[in-house]
Structure formats: C-alpha cells, structure tokens
Amino acid sequence: MLHIKTLAASVVIGLVLPSQAVAWGKTGHRVTGEIAQAYLSEGAREEISHLLGVEDLAEASTWPDFMRSSRDQFWTKEAGPYHYVTIPKGETYESVGAPEKGDAIAALEKFKAVLQGEAASQEEKQLALRFTVHIIGDLHQPLHAGNGTDKGGNDFKMTFFWEQTNLHRVWDSQLIEQEELSYTEMSRWLSRKITQEDVRAWTVTDPIVWAEESASIRDEIYPEGDREEAWGYVYENRDIVRRRLSQGGVRIAAYLNEVFD
Template structure:
C-alpha cells in the first residue's frame, strides 16, 4: 500500500466531507481499455510494466480499484473515480472536491510511477489505479453533473428492466454486444497512426472535456426513459470510441513513463 506520507500529499482527509456514490466503468470496459493499451506498448515499456505486475497482463489489474471499494480502509479513494461539473460550468475556475477527483488522481499516480524512489508495491498499486482511472475518465458520466451524481440518480429501463443511467454507460451498452473483453478489444484496436498520434497528443484535461462533450448524447433519450435497440445503436459507437481513446492514450502515457 502507498505509504502514509505519500497518501497525505495526495488527499485531504474525508472525515468531515460527504461521500457521493459513483460506480466505475464496468469490469469488461476496464479490461478492454487495458488490453488495447497493452497491445500498443513499446517493448521496453512492456518489459518494465511486466516486472511491476510479475508478468500479469494489465487487464488483471484494471478492476482492482473497484474490487477494494467494499473495504472501508480504502474509502479515501472513492472520490477519485470521477469529477463533478455542471453543463454551464467550465473547467477553468471549477469548484473542485477537496477530497480529490479523477484529474488530481491521475496526476498523482503518474508521479508515483515516474518516481524512481517508489517501491515495487507502491508502483503496483499506482499502476492499478492509473489504468482504472484512465478508463473511468473516458466514460462520460464520470465527468458528471452534480445534481444527479453523474446519472446515478436517473432511473431508466434498459430493455424493460429498471437500472440507473450511469450503469447503462458503465456496463449495459458493452454487455449488449455479447463479446468477451479480448474480442471487443481486438475489434476496436484498428486505428491509423494519424489517429493514434492525434489522440495521444492530449492531456488529462482534454480527456475530461471530451467526456463532458458527450453528455448531450447520454441524456438524449425519450421521456418515458425506455432505452432499447435505438439507444444502443446510437450510443455504442460513441462508447466504443471513448474506450478506444482510453486504451490508446493509456498506452501513450505508459510508453512515455516507462
């Protein structure tokens, strides 16, 4: 686990702050992003990463930050999965959470990965968080509205079954394709060099802005909130591109770091 002095630099205590519920891009979504990234690593970067993971693929680490959510000792990390911003707000001058958010978490864990003084254990945990948060920031509702907690308070029917809008974008659209994560990643991992260079020529704030811009599509559903084939047809390409961007950008950052 990251040592106490480092953690103190990363966050301010949550003891007196309200906790918001937010779930992460679904398990297969995170594995898809990690798989695309691993397929686009430079050999030297992959060698360094495999030393940290003891040979485990990046997809195996990708869901660890969600798996620990039931352990209260990791409650401090819950706000790091998202950032709140309303439609009429700009990132410049944005009121940010004192407990941290996904933008600050990405920067902090990048620092741990770059720090030659970080232990292997610290780098393993930082890598798991980093892989996970790169996926999360590309899910539009992780750059969410304050009033509905990034779609967590919006109940819709997905093919007749009640669920939350956030869950639709975390998992339902992906699972609707009925593909394994490795099949899905293989289908998405086919971008030109120009596209890869364009996506990688960006910073964390650009990623957040990309996701916020997609929210107009997320909330474009009928009044009865019945979401089915038409909603899936319109939005699957959007989520596919977001996951593709996440994988390619993750690879670019890991190649640079390692």
Template sequence: MKSIKFNCILFVFFVTFSSLNAANPEWGATGHRTIGKIAEDYLTGKTKRKIAELLNGESLALVSTFGDDIKSDDRYKNFNTWHYVNMPFGVKYEDSKKNPDGDLVTGIEKCKEVLLDKDATKEDKVFYLKMLVHLIGDLHQPMHIGRKEDKGGNNIQVQWFNRGTNLHRVWDSEMINHFNMTYSELADNTKPISKEQLKFLQKGTIADWANETQQHAIKAYASVKIGDKLRYRYMYDNFDLARNQLQIGGIRLAKVLNELFK
C-alpha cells in the same frame, strides 16, 4: 389476506428499488478490461518489460478493475472521489471548482507522480500503477464527467429492455453486456486507425481529455428522460460512441504509460 397482499407488494417494491439503486462499477469489468487489452497493443517494448516487472507478469486487463475491487475495503475509502469529476456543463476542468478530497484528474496526476518517484517503494508503484490503469478508463466513461446533482446519472432512473436501471449503469455496462462480446473480442475488433489519427488521439493533457469526455456526457444526458424505456434504438444510436471511448481510452492509457516508463 390483506397482510399477504401487502407483503407481496412490499417485496416487489424492495426488489425493484434494490435493482435501481445498486452500486455501479465504472465501465463494468468488461469495459475496463477492454481498455487494458487495447493499451497493450500500443506499448513499447521497454514499457512492457517495466510493467511486467512491477505486476509480476499480470496483464493490464487483469489489474484494470483494481480501483473498483478495493471499494469494499474501508482502508481505501479516501480514493472514492478519484473515480469522477463533477463540473458544470460548459465549464472546463481548469476553470471549475475543485473537490478538496481530490477527483479523477488529480488522482491520475498523483498516480503519475508516484510512478516517476525514484524513492517510491515497489509496493506503492504497483498500487498506483493499478489505480492509473483503472482511472484512465474512468476518464473516458461519459457519466464520470457528469452532473453532481444526479451523481453522474445514477439518480436518473430508466428501463433497459424492461428492467429497472439508471443512466450511469447503461453507459457502464448495460450496452456493453447487451452487445455480448468478451473484453478480448471487443479489443480485437476495434476500428482501424492511421498513424496520423493515433497522434491526434494521443494529444492533450488529462484535463483536456476530461473536457472532451464532458461533451459526450452532455449528449448522453440529452439522450434520455427519467422513466424512458431504452431498447434496440438506444443501442443503435449510442453504442458506437461507447466502443469508440473504449478504444480511445486504451490508446491514451498506452500513451501515458509509455511516457512514464521511457
């Protein structure tokens, strides 16, 4: 009888532990596809034609998850560090210690370099275009500019509507999934912005955008403590920022692509 009871406890612990420590996709598929869909609305005609030629008509929304899709393939493990930047709070990217294996900012710059290279093969251009679409999305997820010591919030365990999860996953997908809209519905319901606002949002460098996202990361960390039970109030206080970041990510992705293909 004791053995059965012990096994039951062990099973419950295993399920809970697995749930808490499962791998987390950046922004989740819905978030990345939303950014890709939003970007398409801001592309020039020439950029659209160039991208359609490279992707054989596939949409930015479709290829936006490529960076996560290849993680299970060991051939691409060298790209794992491209999905994030770890720098101390209050330190700008340009002043921070760089990861020798590369990071989110250097990864984006490498993608741009290949796409501008006239001697690069079409195969390489397609690969790095797909990576670029994904990485610009990651750049606007606050926990991807998070702290090294807790792996961008992955080690900060919380509850989301009574289910075990972590802070990184809350920002990746929990809030978005709870809102219960498809990526096309999210993209179609972005906030209206003026031409002046558009120009303002598209200003700056990739490093500037990383520094900006870090400020959102600081607020995200301050919004929880380990073990917190997050529910409707957390959605109310934070989901607008998540939605804004999806929209800004899409607008800036379009800006980068238009510059590359002009």
C-alpha cells in the same frame, strides 16, 4: 431466521454504503487495458513487467474497483473520489478545479509522482500503476465527468430493455453487455479498426482533455420523454461507446509511455 437476518444485514449495508460510480464495468475496463498493451513502448513494457510480473493491463484495470471492499483506510476514506471528476454544464474543468478531497485528475498527478519517484515501495508503485490504468478508463466513460446534479447519472432512473436501471449503469456495463462479447473479442474487433491516423489523433496525454470530451458527450446522451429505451438507444450510442473504449486504450498506453520513458 437466517434468511431474515441476511436480508436485514443487506438493508443495513445498502444504507451505510454510499452510492458510488464504478466506471466501465469489468468488460469495458479490460477492453481498454487489452487495447493499450499493443501501443506500449519497449521501455514502458519493461517497467510494467517489473512492477506487475505476468499481470497485464487488462487484469490490472479492474483492481481498484475490486479493492473498494477493502477495509483499509485508503479505500474507505480516500480513494472513492479518484474515479470521477465534476464539470457542471457550461463550465470547464479548469474553471471549477478539483475539490479538496481530490478527483480523478488530481489522483493521476499523485500516482505519476509515485511511479516516477524513487522513494515509493514496490507495493505503492503497483497500486499507482493499477489505479492509473483504471482512472484513464474511467475518464473515457462520459458519465465519469459528472454534471454535479445526479451522481453521474446514478440518480437518473430509466428503463433499458424493459429493466429498471439508471443512466450510469447503462453506460458502465449494459450497453457493452448487450453486445454479448467477451473482453478479448471486443478488444480484437476494436483494435483491428484503429488506424495509424486514429492513433496520432488520439495520442493526447492531458487528462483534462479527456474529461472535457466526456463532459461534452455526457450532455447529449440523457434520454428524453418516457425514458424507456432499447434498440434505438443502442443504435444511437454504440459508436460512441466503441470510440471511447478505443481512445481509452490508446491513451492508457500513451500516458504510460510518457510516464516511464
């Protein structure tokens, strides 16, 4: 009887909760946060330490996804759209803008004002900082610049290594998990390949640029044909995943340096 009740409750929860994109999985977000640590200015590092104590950016990066389970009105009613933007194919972000309920780019502006202002409480600034780190990671996952037709690839069903899944999940986590690396291992591998030329080229603090880069990539990563993918899909896209994680890390630092300095 208990098993039946549990199953029934699970079905109800599945019907009630909206299908939402959750960005890079835990590993991907932590990779961007870990990479960012090395590129923080002294001023930004001090401000972050003042706000978060011993919590580093890798730890902070996954907090907004964890908080989706909170029953607080901010998390249940407001925060969902802050994880993505919508840019239809052939459009630009500037041509479509943010919807009334907001999006990732509008949220970054909101949180920047909190971090730079003097009126917010410590707790409010902590939320703003953690969410800022998370959003910048989100905007470097190509499917978080959705085309407006399939919930950022969540409705695009496919098979990946003989497992039924969807395109968004593949990019959130499965391409990363396929490498079987911890976030510290992957961060170390990626960090040692980031050159000073890369840092200079990637130090762009305009979120619209990041989002439109993702939208451009997004349009090229949809499988064709029978949608059954394995090693060939990994081969075609691993470098893209690694570059976007690396860029996300460098840009988290660049953005926070600008906010705090």
